[in-house]
Amino acid sequence: MSRTEAYKSGRPVYIVDGNRTPFLKARGVPGPFSAADLAVAAGRALLLRQPFEANELDEVILGCIIPGPDEANIARVVSLRLGCGKSVPAWTVQRNCGSGMQAIDAAAMDIAHGRSDLVLAGGTEAMSHAPVLLNNAMVNLLGEWSHAGTTWKRLRLISRLRPPHFRPVIGLIHGLTDPIVGLSMGQTAEELAHRFRISRERMDAFALESHRRLAGAQDGGKLTEISPIYDTDGTFFDHDEGVRRDTDMAGLARLKPAFDRPFGMVTAGNSAQITDGAAWLLLASASAVERHKLPVLGRIVDCQWVGVEPGQMGLGPVHAMAPIMNRQGLATGEIDFLEINEAFAAQVLACLEAWQSPEYCRDELGLDAPFAPIDPERLNVDGGAVAIGHPVGTSGARIVLHLLHVLQRHDGRRGMASLCIGGGQGGAMLIERVEGVHHGT
C-alpha cells in the first residue's frame, strides 16, 4: 500500500494529545538543555496526563538533526529516560527541517498499516549544542600522534602545529549550507526574493507581524501547547523567548544582511531564529482511542513529501501542498487554517506568490489554473518561526501541534501544515478535526 493509499484506505490515524517545550533562544553557548533533555521534559509532561502507562506505547519516533555525541539514536535515549521501558522500540528520523513532521508521518503510516496502535512522535533540537569540530588537518595530526612511538617524533609533530590547525569547524554553519549547490539557507531565500521581486520592506513587515502575533498569543494565554521546563540551577522557562515586543520597522531596517553582504536583504530580523526546543504528538488508532478512552484532537488526512531544486528549497511547501489539494479536491478557501514554517520571511512570501501565480503553477506544477490566494489572516495566526524560532528537527511537529490548537480554538475543520526543507524538499500534512470519535473530555 502506498503512502497515499494508506492514508486513504488504511486505518484512520488520530492525534489525541501533544505538548512542547518553550523554544529557547540560542545565545552563542550551549543552552541549559540537551536535545534529549528537551524531549524528555516535553514528553514526561505529556505522558503524565495520559490514562495509560508509558510502556503501553507501541513505539517512539523522534526527529532530530544534530543529536549530541552521546545521543546516538536519540529516540531510544529519550524513550528509556521517559520510562517507556526496555520493550518499547524507538527510532530516530532525519529529513532535515522536515524531521519532526517525518516522525509524525512515520507514526501515522504504522498506525494506518495496522503495525502500531499508540505512538509517541515528535521532534527535538538543541541548536545551541551543535558541535564545534576539529578540522581535518588537526584530526590527521592527532592520528599521526597516536602512532608516533617516540618523543622525538612527537616533538616533530608539535613543531608542525600552525594556527590553521586550531580553526574550528562550526557544525551549525555547515549544517545550514547546502552541500550540493553550496548556498547557505539564507542565500536560497535571497534567490527567491530576487525571483519573486520581494522587497526588504515586505520581508520586514512580515517579520514584524510574526512577532506581533506571537506576542498577542502569549498575552492571550493561547499557547496552551507549552509546558514549562525547569533547569537545575533554579530557573524555569515558560514561554518562547524569541518574541521581540520592542521591534519595529525602523529597527528591522537597520539590520545588516546576514548572508549576502553587503547588498542582500535577508537579515537576522526576517529569518527564523536559532533555537532549542522539542515537541511531541501522541497518535492513536481507533482501537487505542477506544481502549484508553482518549480524547481526539484531530485526524491526519494526508501527507506529501516532494523534491525541488536545492537552490530553491524555500518553495518546497508549494510543491508539497499542491498534490494534496488536488488529491483531496480542495480549494484554498476550504482550508480553514495554514501553518507554513517561516524559515525566512522572503521564503514564505515567495510561496504565497508562487501559489497564486498562473505561470508558476503552470510551468512548475503543471496545473491549468493557479490556486486562489492564501488569506494572510488564516496563515500562521499566532506567528511563526521568525518570532518563535526554528529548532530544525522540531518545527515540523510544532506546526502540526499548533495547527490542531488553532483549529480547536476557532472551531475550524481543515488545516494544512507545511515546511520547506534544506537540501531542496518540501513536506505538507493535511489534518482535520473529527466529530463523533470523542471519548473522554
Add this chain to the structure above:
Amino acid sequence: MAPDAKSCRHWRLEQDSDGIAWLTFDRAGRSANSMSRETLEELADLLVEVSRRQSAGLVIRSGKESGFIAGADVNEFTGLTGTDQALTLIERGQTILGQIEALTIPTLALIHGFCLGGGLELALACRYRIATDAPATRLGFPEVKLGIHPGFGGTVHLTRLVGPLAALDMILTGRSIDARRARAIGLADYTVPERHLENAARAMIRHSPSPATPGFVRSLPGMWFMRLLFAAYLRRKIAKRADENHYPAPFAVIDLWERFGGDPTGMLAEEARSVARLITGSSARNLIRVFLLQERLKSIGRQGSSVPRHVHVVGGGTMGGDIAAWCAMQGLRVTVQDIDHQRLAGVVARGARLFRHNLRDPRRVEAALDRLIPDLRGDGLPRADVVIEAIVEDVAAKQELFRQIEPRLKPDAFIATNTSSIPIEELAGTLARPDRLVGLHFFNPVPKMELVEVVRGTASAPETVARATAFAGAIGRLPLPVSSSPGFLVNRILMPYLLEAVIMEAEGIPAAAIDRAAVEFGMPMGPLLLADTVGLDICLAVAGILAARFGTEVPQRLAALVSVGHLGKKSGRGFYTYAGDKPVVSEKNEKGPARNELEERLVLRLLNEALACLREKVVTDGDLLDAGVVFGTGFAPFRGGPLHHIRNEGIGRLHERLKRLEERYGERFAPDAGWQELLLEEKESP
C-alpha cells in the same frame, strides 16, 4: 559436592581444579552475613583445614546477595558483662583472623556490597582484596558510631595498608567508602565488574604479586615525630565535633595510634584492651542500644506489602520539595505540585544538588532528575499511589485541598499529611473516605533526619497505616508509629524543653549560656538556636496548638519576638542576631547560673513530657519512645534515649529534683503521673 569439599553451618569450603580453596561465608538463617562467636569458631576450624591441605591459594567470599559481611553481630555485644570477658573474646577474634595472616599461601577477599567493621577486618587479614565496582560496594569501619573502634586488628592493618591519614579518616568518621575510593587509597587491589570477579581472583592468586603498600609519602605521617603532630591536630579537630567524655572512642583511636603507630604487635594488643574498655563503658553501651533501636525501626519499615511506584507531593516548599527529591533519589517517580513556578524551579534545583552530592555518577543524577517531575496542574494525582500533602500548616487550607484532590485519586491510593501538629481527625473529616488518610511527619532537613512519624488517626484504616509504614521504610527512613495526639511524639517532647529555654532567656540568662548547657548535655544544637532555625513563628504556632490541648503556658517572650518580626534565622534575628547563616555570639563569658541548673531545668521538662507521652501511649513502648526522641531530636545518643537516661540516672533521684523545681518554679515542673509506674519499677528491682 566434590569429595574435598567441607561444609559446616555457616561456611562452605571448596577446592577448584586449580587447587584454589574457595571459602564462602553464608550465615545460616540470616539474609546478611555478620560475624558471631559461632561463625568465627567455624572459620578457625576451616582455616586449619585449609593450611593442612596446602591449597594453591584461598579466596574468601560471601554467599549472600546483599554483600560480603556487614560487621560483627552487634546483639552479642549486649551480653558482655565485664572488661575481662570482652578482652578474651576480642583476643580470640584477633587470633582467628591472625590464622589467615599466618597462611603461607596467597589469600584474597572477594568483596561485593557491604564490607563493614569485622568484615573489613577479615578482608584486611587477607593478602589481597578485589571488590566489585558497583555503587552498592561499601567498605568501612562504622565502629565509632557504636562507641568503639575496630578490634580484630583493623586499626593496625588498615594503617599499614593505606597509610595513617586515609586509615584514620575512615576509622574516626565511621564513613564507608565506595569501590573507586577503595582502589584509590589502595584498600582494594582491583575493582572489577561482577562478571570478572572470579577470573580476577584466580589471576591474582596465580600471579601472587607482592602485597600492596602505601608507599613512602603516605606512610610519612606514621613516623614518630609526625605522629605526635598529627595526633594533636586530629584531637583538636575531633574535639570540635565531639566531647571526649561523651564519645571516648575516636580519642581512644588517636591515643592508640600515637602510642603504638610504629609497633604493630603492641598496637594489636592495645587495640584489644582499648576496645574491651570502651565496649563495657556507658557510651558504647548506649550507642549500641541506639543502634539496636534503629534496627528495630528499620524492621518495622520492612513489614509490609506493596511499595508505591508513583508519589505525588502537594506543596513545593522546603519540606514538600525535599520529600519529593528524596523519594526520587530512592527510585520512585515523583510529581511535585505547586501553583508557583518559581517554587517548583527551586525544588528541581535543590533536588539536583542533593542528587549530585549523593549519587555523583552523572547518569544516576540525570535519571533521578528525570523522575522528579514538577507538576503545575496536578497531572500526577490520578497516577499516584501515595499523595503527600505538605502545604501551609493551616486546617482550612488542608481541608480545602483534600476536597479538591480526593475525587482525582486512584481508588487504592492513600493520602499522607506532613502536618507537624494538626490531629489527623480534624483533616480526615472532609474526606469521603477518611480511612485513607494517615500522617507522615518528616523532619527538616529531610535528607539528614531519618525519622518519620507515622501518625495513626482514629479513622485511619490499619491497612493505610501499614502501607504508610512500609512506604517510609522503602524510602530508607525510620518509621515510628505514633497516635494522633497533638504534636505527636517528637514535637510534643521537644516543646517544653524549648519553652523552658525561652523562659530562662526571658529571665535574663544569656542565650548562649542556655544553649551551651544543652550542647554539653549532648544535644546536637541548643534549644534557642534550634528555635531560631525552625522559625519562631512556627514554634509559636505549634506551641499554641499544644498549649490549647494541654493547658500549658506559652511564654510571652516568644509572641513578643514574633510580633516585631524577629522570626529567627530566616529574618536575620531571633534569640540571636545572624550574620549570614551564623549567629553572632559575643565571646564574653556572661555570668549565668551554674550550668547544672540550666541543664536540669531544660532536660527535666523534656523527660517529664516523655513520661507523659509514654503514659498516654503516644507510642506503644518505652524503646520506641527512646528511638523516636533520639532520631527525631538528636537527643544525646550516648545517653540511650530519655527513658534509658532516667533509669541510668536514678528514677527516684530525678523525681526528687523535679519536685524541687516544682516548688521553686511552679506547676510546669509538676511530675507527670507517669513517674509513679517507674518509681514502682525501681522499688521492685533489687
